Amino acid sequence: xxxxxxPWMLILPLLIIQLLLVVVAVIDLVRVKNTNGPKWMWAxxxxxxNIIGPVIYFIVGRRNE
Numbered sequence: 025x026x027x028x029x030x031p032w033m034l035i036l037p038l039l040i041i042q043l044l045l046v047v048v049a050v051i052d053l054v055r056v057k058n059t060n061g062p063k064w065m066w067a068x069x070x071x072x073x074n075i076i077g078p079v080i081y082f083i084v085g086r087r088n089e
Contacts, residue, residue, distance in 0.1 A: 042075050049078035058087045 049070045053059070059066055066085045069077045 038075075045075060045078035046070060049081050052086070053081065056086065059085050060087050061085065 050067070053063060053066055053070065066081050069085075070081050071077070073080070
């Protein structure tokens, strides 16, 4: 597979969105005091589950007080 055949104009926005979601979720995880579950588990979910991991954290992991 050659690098020229990869449709970068389609993939680049997804990579940028993924990176932004991960960065914002990790920053929020560090700043928030309580989460629904251990913080280490949420860090692994955010980092290793692409795009969906940060979304799951924001929907389920954050504790609204």
